[in-house]
Amino acid sequence: MAVETAPMTPDSALSASRKNEAIRARIKRRYSAERRFRAYGIAAILFGLAFLVALFSTIFARGYTAFQQSTFTLSVVLDQAAFGSSAPTPSELRMADYTKIANRAIQQALGVDPNNKADARAAADLLSQNADTQIRKIVTADPSLVGQTVKVDVLAHGNVDSLLKGQFDRSVAESRRKLSDKQLGWLDRAIESGILTKKFNTGLFTYGASSKPETAGVGVALVGSLYMMTIVLLVAVPLGVAAAVYLEEFAPKNFITDTIEVNINNLAAVPSIVFGLLGLAIFINFMGIPRSASLVGGLVLALMTLPTIIIATRAAVSAVPPSIREAALGVGASKMQSITHHVLPLAVPGILTGTIIGLAKALGETAPLLMIGMVAFVVEYPSTPMDAATALPVQIYMWATAAERGFVERTAGATLILLAFLVVMNVTAVILRRRYERRW
Amino acid sequence: MTTDRKTLLSGFMPWRTSTPETTKATAAASNELTRAEPALRPKGDDMNEHIVKSYEDELALLDRKIAQMGGLAEHILAQSFDAIERRDPKLAEQVVKADKQIDQLEREIEEQVISMIARRQPLANDLRHVMAALRVTGDLERIGDLAKNIAKRALAIAHESHPKPLMTGMRHMGDLALAQLKEVLDAYAARNADRALAVWRSDEQIDSMYNSLFRELLTYMMEDPRSIGLSTHLLFGAKNIERVGDHTTNIAETVHFLVRGVNIADDRPKSDDTSSTLFSKS
Amino acid sequence: MLNVEPSSLQRATAQAPHLQEPKVVAKDVSVYYGEKRALFDVSVNIPDRGVMAFIGPSGCGKSTFLRCINRMNDTIPICRVTGKITIENEDIYDPSLDVVQLRARVGMVFQKPNPFPKSIYENVAYGPRIHGLSSSKAELDEIVQKSLERAALWKEVKDRLNDPGTGLSGGQQQRLCIARAVAVNPEVILMDEPCSALDPIATAKIEELIDELKQNFCIIIVTHSMQQAARVSQRTAFFHLGVIVEEGNTEEIFQNPTDKRTQDYITGRFG
Numbered sequence: 001m002a003v004e005t006a007p008m009t010p011d012s013a014l015s016a017s018r019k020n021e022a023i024r025a026r027i028k029r030r031y032s033a034e035r036r037f038r039a040y041g042i043a044a045i046l047f048g049l050a051f052l053v054a055l056f057s058t059i060f061a062r063g064y065t066a067f068q069q070s071t072f073t074l075s076v077v078l079d080q081a082a083f084g085s086s087a088p089t090p091s092e093l094r095m096a097d098y099t100k101i102a103n104r105a106i107q108q109a110l111g112v113d114p115n116n117k118a119d120a121r122a123a124a125d126l127l128s129q130n131a132d133t134q135i136r137k138i139v140t141a142d143p144s145l146v147g148q149t150v151k152v153d154v155l156a157h158g159n160v161d162s163l164l165k166g167q168f169d170r171s172v173a174e175s176r177r178k179l180s181d182k183q184l185g186w187l188d189r190a191i192e193s194g195i196l197t198k199k200f201n202t203g204l205f206t207y208g209a210s211s212k213p214e215t216a217g218v219g220v221a222l223v224g225s226l227y228m229m230t231i232v233l234l235v236a237v238p239l240g241v242a243a244a245v246y247l248e249e250f251a252p253k254n255f256i257t258d259t260i261e262v263n264i265n266n267l268a269a270v271p272s273i274v275f276g277l278l279g280l281a282i283f284i285n286f287m288g289i290p291r292s293a294s295l296v297g298g299l300v301l302a303l304m305t306l307p308t309i310i311i312a313t314r315a316a317v318s319a320v321p322p323s324i325r326e327a328a329l330g331v332g333a334s335k336m337q338s339i340t341h342h343v344l345p346l347a348v349p350g351i352l353t354g355t356i357i358g359l360a361k362a363l364g365e366t367a368p369l370l371m372i373g374m375v376a377f378v379v380e381y382p383s384t385p386m387d388a389a390t391a392l393p394v395q396i397y398m399w400a401t402a403a404e405r406g407f408v409e410r411t412a413g414a415t416l417i418l419l420a421f422l423v424v425m426n427v428t429a430v431i432l433r434r435r436y437e438r439r440w
Numbered sequence: 441m442t443t444d445r446k447t448l449l450s451g452f453m454p455w456r457t458s459t460p461e462t463t464k465a466t467a468a469a470s471n472e473l474t475r476a477e478p479a480l481r482p483k484g485d486d487m488n489e490h491i492v493k494s495y496e497d498e499l500a501l502l503d504r505k506i507a508q509m510g511g512l513a514e515h516i517l518a519q520s521f522d523a524i525e526r527r528d529p530k531l532a533e534q535v536v537k538a539d540k541q542i543d544q545l546e547r548e549i550e551e552q553v554i555s556m557i558a559r560r561q562p563l564a565n566d567l568r569h570v571m572a573a574l575r576v577t578g579d580l581e582r583i584g585d586l587a588k589n590i591a592k593r594a595l596a597i598a599h600e601s602h603p604k605p606l607m608t609g610m611r612h613m614g615d616l617a618l619a620q621l622k623e624v625l626d627a628y629a630a631r632n633a634d635r636a637l638a639v640w641r642s643d644e645q646i647d648s649m650y651n652s653l654f655r656e657l658l659t660y661m662m663e664d665p666r667s668i669g670l671s672t673h674l675l676f677g678a679k680n681i682e683r684v685g686d687h688t689t690n691i692a693e694t695v696h697f698l699v700r701g702v703n704i705a706d707d708r709p710k711s712d713d714t715s716s717t718l719f720s721k722s
Numbered sequence: 723m724l725n726v727e728p729s730s731l732q733r734a735t736a737q738a739p740h741l742q743e744p745k746v747v748a749k750d751v752s753v754y755y756g757e758k759r760a761l762f763d764v765s766v767n768i769p770d771r772g773v774m775a776f777i778g779p780s781g782c783g784k785s786t787f788l789r790c791i792n793r794m795n796d797t798i799p800i801c802r803v804t805g806k807i808t809i810e811n812e813d814i815y816d817p818s819l820d821v822v823q824l825r826a827r828v829g830m831v832f833q834k835p836n837p838f839p840k841s842i843y844e845n846v847a848y849g850p851r852i853h854g855l856s857s858s859k860a861e862l863d864e865i866v867q868k869s870l871e872r873a874a875l876w877k878e879v880k881d882r883l884n885d886p887g888t889g890l891s892g893g894q895q896q897r898l899c900i901a902r903a904v905a906v907n908p909e910v911i912l913m914d915e916p917c918s919a920l921d922p923i924a925t926a927k928i929e930e931l932i933d934e935l936k937q938n939f940c941i942i943i944v945t946h947s948m949q950q951a952a953r954v955s956q957r958t959a960f961f962h963l964g965v966i967v968e969e970g971n972t973e974e975i976f977q978n979p980t981d982k983r984t985q986d987y988i989t990g991r992f993g
Contacts, residue, residue, distance in 0.1 A: 252799060253799065321836070323832060323834055323836035324836060324838065324839075325797075326794070326797075326830075326832060326836065327832065327836040327837070327838060327899070327902075328838070328848075329794065329797060329825065330792070330794070330825060330829065330830035330831075330832070330903070331825070331826075331829065331848060331849035331852075331902055331903065331905075331906060332822050332823070332825040332826035332849060332852065332853060332906060333822070333848075333852055334822050337852055341848075341852075342838060346839065488986050488991040488992070489991060490989070490990050490991050491990050491991065491992065492990060495990065561949055562989070563948060563952070563976050563977075563988045563989055564975075564976060564977060564978065564979050564984075564985050564988050564989050565978075565985055565989060566989045567976070567977060568977065568978070700978075701977060701978025702978065
């Protein structure tokens, strides 16, 4: 019964103090090991952050200029003579020589003699080749303007744009410059008089593909991406959720379901280009859907997103505590009722998050779209998913390969747009998760 | 645990070490203490130990205290008989003093039982164990009181002459009661319901002895009115012994309940008809 | 209470459950989890309008048996049940019997309070709604109120029926779960350690509630607290290693069990 307490001899006291020392040394080592470990962690995070900052800052530095565009504010004389009559017919309006009107306007603005052929040519070159279209659009929208002089914002040529954005090197010998000394002089004066300014570049969002940087935009690509995302949402979400719920709640545990599970997980890791090949083989070659159609792209991306959605949904469904299921079954709900009434509502935030992450991944995907021919030069907006379209990341890819100086900033600008979309989607995912997340 | 038991007992029972005027009865009572020692390990061989060791210890302590109390009760009861028989006022005073020890033990056991009920919520045989301890303690305390009472009467009649036949009758009755008490305490210690049942049945003998003693004393008083004082004291003494017998049967019942979990079913045989023999003039 | 003669206590309680027809009868029930056998030929009669307690060490099969009574074990794919369980002479493992229907007759309260993450009202109304027990909103309101009253929760929550059920305290949540079970008006209520996650006051409230409910329901409770079994039940069965070692009146089990294993278990001597 009695507790054995050995008397403290001097000997044991000595060994005890030695033991304490050893313990203290060990504690010190343990603490320093912990500190080291923490330092490694912080270093790793800082390393990652540094790269992220470098990436974003370069893209931003290159891309932010794309959101501005140099524009001439010209007084355009819509002379009746150019249209043939004071009340021109629609065809007359369409056929009028707007290039001439535009050229005359710029020559007048810069004070260039139209009869000096060389000078007149040089002045006209400062305008975008698309200037005539811009003026035509204004006139066809309001034919009553014929015979008047109106102020019109006309895009400047890509070279002029470069000059205004400080990307033009005046020190290069004149013969190798794209702008002559004379042109530079006119432009300097134009800037001084305020007719040449930088304005917000709405065209970046509305224009389609173009070989001229100043008239190239992501509008068509955005619409294409929108079609594809809609298709992904409509195809991948119902399929993914249904598959996940079946696998998680109903499927018997056996070899077949195990195999399916493993393969779904593997599928999520398959390179996306493989999905492109699949799409090419099945949707285009076998099913005969036209190439470059956003329907094909959407289906391919849906296939690619499916594993992500299935995995996310399964995780969300299995995270619903079994006590909720039991409670539902306990009051006499059928299996189906317990899933639709209780499990799925509780899994919604997880499913939504998975879906949005999957969508974001699909939005940024390029490789499979290249395989199914979505690298097309599409100028017109696609009116249905069956029309040829292109996607935002593909547009970026195409611009990145273009030679013109103006496309460099467009590439970065479009990347910024894409990144903004991704950020918005991820934030939405976080907000939805916060909003629907419930305690149980 | 077995080694420290003797020292523990000697602390409680000084007479174990020095036995000045031990009669047969007190010697037997002391022997009884030795025999009661199995009570310190009341759990039969078929009983597992409690998972909580201190619970086990508390139950053992309870039994140890009851053994001490029982030994003490036996001892002073025997002493009180001796005191009457030998007209020994000193011995009688010792009994009165020793009863205080019994009362003290009773208080201790009661407190322990209450605390065990509060802290451990004993169930099944543990519950019966604790409740039995409480009941046995009560009975033993009463037996102590009765012994004290007998001793007091011994003091009162110390200087009167004792008629031999009456004293022999008393002595027989006392010895029987003492033997019964011893037996029932043994039965308690050994958790033996059969022995307890035997004790319970044989209380009848004490009752009938009391009956005859009662008649004898009545006759005696009628024959010689001067002896009424002495006889009354003796009558009360005899009554006290009979009460000891009743408490012994109570303990027997408790032991039966403790072991078997049920109370003794049939009614106890009764031979005490003195309450109806008041005016019988043979 | 303790000083009352055990024999008279036994007499007082022994009759009642025996005289009436048992509500639930289990005969030779065995449960297998795959190859492993969890229950061995368990047979027991459970009286109506009373509380039956199952006690026993963890893994002794008492919960498994409890979950046989509303066929909750069906949800475990590898679980197999043999033997016969009848409720009012109706075999609940009869293939023609709908398990959903059965669970409406046999309510269940679980170890951890598990209200749905919905409003208090919705929690109680869910059962009646899926079983179509009410034809109008007013009727449903009445069922909800009555159930909450029966679960002794109405006074505490009547002003916040639209608050989430998960926002209640643990004890209130458990009473909400009881109200939810009571709302479909079952015949039998199974309780699987309903108080194991609750503090003593909340436990006392649940026990008081059980005492009330036993007037109208057949209650079967699994508990690890011997004291609780002793307090709330009239009959007790002791499970050990998949068999019922001893079954009888609660007083008898806790005062004078006949089997040594029972005795060892309830007195805390298990080796």
